[in-house]
Amino acid sequence: MFSDINLIKTIDKESYKSSLKNLELKLKELQLVVAEMKIPVIIIFDGWSAAGKGTQMKRLVYPLDPHLFNVYPMAKVTEDMQMRPFLWDYFNKTPLKGRITIFDKGWSRNLVAARQNLWKFNDKEKKNYYKDINAFEKLLTDDGAVIIKLFLHISKQEQQKRIKELIKSPITAWKVNQNDLNNYEESKEEYEIMIEQTSTESAPWNIIESNDKKFATIKIFNIIIDRLQNEINKLMNKKPEKQIEFISTKNNILQSVNPNLILSNQEYKQKLDHYQGMLYDISNRLYHERQGVVIVYEGWDAAGKGGNIKRITEELDPRGYEVVPISAPTKEELDHHYLWRFYKKLPKDGHIAIFDRSWYGRVLVERIEGFSDVNTWSRAYKEINDMEKHWANHGIIFFKFWLHIDDDEQLKRFEARQNDPVKKHKITDEDWRNREKWDLYTQAANDMLELTSTSYAPWTIIESNDKKHARIKTLKIVTEGINKRLK
Amino acid sequence: MFSDINLIKTIDKESYKSSLKNLELKLKELQLVVAEMKIPVIIIFDGWSAAGKGTQMKRLVYPLDPHLFNVYPMAKVTEDMQMRPFLWDYFNKTPLKGRITIFDKGWSRNLVAARQNLWKFNDKEKKNYYKDINAFEKLLTDDGAVIIKLFLHISKQEQQKRIKELIKSPITAWKVNQNDLNNYEESKEEYEIMIEQTSTESAPWNIIESNDKKFATIKIFNIIIDRLQNEINKLMNKKPEKQIEFISTKNNILQSVNPNLILSNQEYKQKLDHYQGMLYDISNRLYHERQGVVIVYEGWDAAGKGGNIKRITEELDPRGYEVVPISAPTKEELDHHYLWRFYKKLPKDGHIAIFDRSWYGRVLVERIEGFSDVNTWSRAYKEINDMEKHWANHGIIFFKFWLHIDDDEQLKRFEARQNDPVKKHKITDEDWRNREKWDLYTQAANDMLELTSTSYAPWTIIESNDKKHARIKTLKIVTEGINKRLK
Numbered sequence: 001m002f003s004d005i006n007l008i009k010t011i012d013k014e015s016y017k018s019s020l021k022n023l024e025l026k027l028k029e030l031q032l033v034v035a036e037m038k039i040p041v042i043i044i045f046d047g048w049s050a051a052g053k054g055t056q057m058k059r060l061v062y063p064l065d066p067h068l069f070n071v072y073p074m075a076k077v078t079e080d081m082q083m084r085p086f087l088w089d090y091f092n093k094t095p096l097k098g099r100i101t102i103f104d105k106g107w108s109r110n111l112v113a114a115r116q117n118l119w120k121f122n123d124k125e126k127k128n129y130y131k132d133i134n135a136f137e138k139l140l141t142d143d144g145a146v147i148i149k150l151f152l153h154i155s156k157q158e159q160q161k162r163i164k165e166l167i168k169s170p171i172t173a174w175k176v177n178q179n180d181l182n183n184y185e186e187s188k189e190e191y192e193i194m195i196e197q198t199s200t201e202s203a204p205w206n207i208i209e210s211n212d213k214k215f216a217t218i219k220i221f222n223i224i225i226d227r228l229q230n231e232i233n234k235l236m237n238k239k240p241e242k243q244i245e246f247i248s249t250k251n252n253i254l255q256s257v258n259p260n261l262i263l264s265n266q267e268y269k270q271k272l273d274h275y276q277g278m279l280y281d282i283s284n285r286l287y288h289e290r291q292g293v294v295i296v297y298e299g300w301d302a303a304g305k306g307g308n309i310k311r312i313t314e315e316l317d318p319r320g321y322e323v324v325p326i327s328a329p330t331k332e333e334l335d336h337h338y339l340w341r342f343y344k345k346l347p348k349d350g351h352i353a354i355f356d357r358s359w360y361g362r363v364l365v366e367r368i369e370g371f372s373d374v375n376t377w378s379r380a381y382k383e384i385n386d387m388e389k390h391w392a393n394h395g396i397i398f399f400k401f402w403l404h405i406d407d408d409e410q411l412k413r414f415e416a417r418q419n420d421p422v423k424k425h426k427i428t429d430e431d432w433r434n435r436e437k438w439d440l441y442t443q444a445a446n447d448m449l450e451l452t453s454t455s456y457a458p459w460t461i462i463e464s465n466d467k468k469h470a471r472i473k474t475l476k477i478v479t480e481g482i483n484k485r486l487k
Numbered sequence: 488m489f490s491d492i493n494l495i496k497t498i499d500k501e502s503y504k505s506s507l508k509n510l511e512l513k514l515k516e517l518q519l520v521v522a523e524m525k526i527p528v529i530i531i532f533d534g535w536s537a538a539g540k541g542t543q544m545k546r547l548v549y550p551l552d553p554h555l556f557n558v559y560p561m562a563k564v565t566e567d568m569q570m571r572p573f574l575w576d577y578f579n580k581t582p583l584k585g586r587i588t589i590f591d592k593g594w595s596r597n598l599v600a601a602r603q604n605l606w607k608f609n610d611k612e613k614k615n616y617y618k619d620i621n622a623f624e625k626l627l628t629d630d631g632a633v634i635i636k637l638f639l640h641i642s643k644q645e646q647q648k649r650i651k652e653l654i655k656s657p658i659t660a661w662k663v664n665q666n667d668l669n670n671y672e673e674s675k676e677e678y679e680i681m682i683e684q685t686s687t688e689s690a691p692w693n694i695i696e697s698n699d700k701k702f703a704t705i706k707i708f709n710i711i712i713d714r715l716q717n718e719i720n721k722l723m724n725k726k727p728e729k730q731i732e733f734i735s736t737k738n739n740i741l742q743s744v745n746p747n748l749i750l751s752n753q754e755y756k757q758k759l760d761h762y763q764g765m766l767y768d769i770s771n772r773l774y775h776e777r778q779g780v781v782i783v784y785e786g787w788d789a790a791g792k793g794g795n796i797k798r799i800t801e802e803l804d805p806r807g808y809e810v811v812p813i814s815a816p817t818k819e820e821l822d823h824h825y826l827w828r829f830y831k832k833l834p835k836d837g838h839i840a841i842f843d844r845s846w847y848g849r850v851l852v853e854r855i856e857g858f859s860d861v862n863t864w865s866r867a868y869k870e871i872n873d874m875e876k877h878w879a880n881h882g883i884i885f886f887k888f889w890l891h892i893d894d895d896e897q898l899k900r901f902e903a904r905q906n907d908p909v910k911k912h913k914i915t916d917e918d919w920r921n922r923e924k925w926d927l928y929t930q931a932a933n934d935m936l937e938l939t940s941t942s943y944a945p946w947t948i949i950e951s952n953d954k955k956h957a958r959i960k961t962l963k964i965v966t967e968g969i970n971k972r973l974k
Binding site: 078104314318331 | 544552553556557559567591659774797800803805806809817843
């Protein structure tokens with residue numbers, strides 16, 4: 001691939017100056033249109049060491065309003081990053097709608113870090129590296145983001161010259177790694193694979209011939225301007241999207257569950273002690289072996305999620321877990337991809353994150369209440385599977401619980417709450433309204449259970465008419481499930 | 488201090504059990520009242536290595552609703568933390584109103600880390616360590632937070648026994664440091680000073696005799712319950728706060744400024760090139776020497792902040808700075824101390840943060856428009872000085888600019904905007920309303936300039952009727968100011 005590229009391309013100083021001036025004006029205009037139209041834009045600068053990323057980024061942002069873009073240096077791998085799936089940090093830094101995020105270093109970052117032993121991939125992560133990246137980019141572009149990827153390419157000779165120049169002074173030496181003098185060939189092979197594997201229709205790589213920095217600048221401006229102009233035109237001429245028809249799985253998973261399994265008081269107490277004690281020991285080993293755990297709670301209103309969660313956390317070291325209650329998104333969260341806020345809550349290796357409601361809101365309440373359109377929520381099944389896959393590849397252990405009660409039991413609990421002055425505030429008109437949609441919610445839950453139960457993140461239905469049975473069942477599954485995964 | 492403490496205190500198993508049960512019920516209730524009354528609560532667990540912090544935290548949170556508290560392990564010093572003033576991480580993790588934050592390790596953390604060479608204090612930081620902590624705690628308690636500080640105290644003999652036990656197994660060995668076997672005396676002296684220096688009326692230390700873990704648990708519950716009950720009672724019986732009378736400095740700083748200094752086109756171009764080139768070199772050295780810079784922009788509407796900021800950033804490496812535009816706070820921000828959101832934007836060592844409007848909003852727009860009461864905003868002058876002092880102690884270089892135009896110039900610019908279809912959106916009814924309060928804003932700005940201009944963070948008034956003069960003046964001050972501070 002690189003061998004086909006002519007690096008001798010140059011531009012004379014005069015045409016550079018006049019072209020650049022026009023391009024700057026154009027880009028300045030487009031940035032305002034992008035802000036106005038609320039398009040999130042991601043620009044990734046990748047390329048050889050000493051290829052001139054810093055210079056090019058500087059020239060690019062020169063005409064831009066500094067309130068409307070952010071530049072993130074991603075090259076350095078921190079401890080925080082190593083304790084999470086590798087897309088965590090990138091996802092966190094995706095732009096608000098209408099703003100531009102510029103990443104200094106894209107998908108070669110981890111390859112380089114792995115080579116320098118600054119990043120450890122496990123086998124699954126290595127094998128799924130490009131797949132995970134493609135899914136990540138697709139999820140963003142499907143949501144309306146524009147991703148522009150630039151690979152700054154220079155020849156070996158040019159690189160050698162530049163590196164030697166840079167390491168002469170302590171003021172610039174930090175910009176490069178002396179080892180880069182000896183790994184052009186090795187890198188070349190890696191980069192070719194990376195470019196090939198992550199060039200997609202909606203987010204292709206653009207190779208920028210960068211031996212001549214001026215030539216590179218003009219090419220970068222042209223690519224970005226063309227791309228933005230294109231996306232703006234597309235959006236302006238966009239017809240109202242045709243809504244697909246979602247084909248329900250029409251299964252009866254929940255209808256076939258008997259929610260009435262029960263446990264005696266005595267058995268409950270005994271097993272509670274047993275499993276909580278075990279879970280405490282296991283959580284210590286979990287920390288020691290640096291494994292992360294995600295527990296997702298979904299289920300009917302008043303199914304007993306709070307009390308169930310409490311039985312999981314009760315005996316744990318509080319430094320090792322976090323309970324994440326999920327309610328309506330904030331404005332900032334709405335201005336990002338909907339998975340953004342969950343990515344932020346990803347547990348560190350060795351820690352447990354318990355989600356009280358979760359990203360499954362999109363295919364439950366948002367689907368039923370029409371908060372998102374059918375194209376959007378029907379896409380979410382795959383997006384969720386991809387995200388969970390990526391986390392699982394990193395080693396995160398998943399438990400997903402649907403707390404199931406029947407219609408009558410819910411009514412009983414609602415009425416009990418209504419009549420209890422202390423608990424009265426826990427029941428709202430909305431809860432009663434949701435009850436009327438019981439059948440719709442059942443179908444949505446059934447679709448969710450079928451479409452997002454995977455080998456790496458399976459669902460378990462917890463029969464919850466009897467709270468004691470429900471609590472012991474989740475405790476047992478979590479305890480035994482983690483235990484199996486530890487050394 | 489420690490020598491006066493009787494560590495032989497114990498409690499028998501039966502009274503422990505029955506007391507604990509009652510205390511748990513009480514705490515559970517209080518947690519809901521705290522949530523209802525929106526009181527932010529901070530509990531700091533500090534103490535000897537192996538004093539049982541983990542166990543005690545676990546017992547404490549046992550009766551609590553996991554949605555309403557967060558536990559943060561603070562013991563480990565990360566690279567991110569080392570690149571900022573030491574209160575940064577604590578401030579970030581202060582609770583939302585109505586929630587409880589539990590810190591595992593408080594003010595001994597940095598002392599221990601410094602001893603282990605994991606933390607480097609400069610002389611100013613060392614000298615001001617306790618002063619900065621006291622100011623931080625005061626700022627939170629003045630804002631309604633409850634801070635409960637617990638120091639878990641054990642004897643040398645007990646500590647030796649426990650550490651030896653813990654290091655036997657790899658599952659628990661990470662909890663302690665083997666070196667702690669040899670530094671009881673040294674630590675003792677440090678801890679005594681720490682406790683003495685940071686015990687204040689509103690946030691005193693409570694020493695918990697912890698040789699007997701059960702005794703310690705009961706004491707911790709009692710302290711926390713008493714304290715919360717007390718604060719709740721105080722709030723319930725609180726009379727409407729008497730509003731103090733703010734005594735204006737009544738100075739005429741702004742009135743005595745001539746905003747009409749001008750620069751010729753030619754001179755402007757020449758100096759722009761000169762200072763921007765210099766600033767670029769200086770920013771590289773800044774990065775190399777790991778110095779942070781904060782630039783604050785305040786001033787009249789239409790004074791030219793945007794264009795001025797642009798001239799500072801234009802030639803900088805975009806990886807080295809961030810422009811932080813400040814607008815109305817979000818709900819989450821309103822549910823914290825008002826300085827919280829600015830602390831989050833503190834620049835890393837080696838980086839530049841440029842604030843387009845800032846924390847000075849409290850003593851400008853909030854004062855004039857009555858968004859906060861006089862007690863609150865008049866307290867802010869000192870709070871701001873304390874915060875800036877803490878940042879400056881860490882080595883952050885401050886520039887604070889008031890962009891000054893006169894009444895007529897502003898009118899001219901407003902009208903020009905109004906008549907320009909592209910810029911029309913930049914001018915709102917609010918801008919016109921603010922103009923009517925010109926005199927009030929002048930007095931507020933004068934008070935601010937006098938009360939918050941300090942040796943470590945001085946204000947400069949930038950005469951801005953002529954934009955060229957204004958831009959060159961800020962550029963010159965920033966460039967020369969940083970240069971002076973570099974080696």
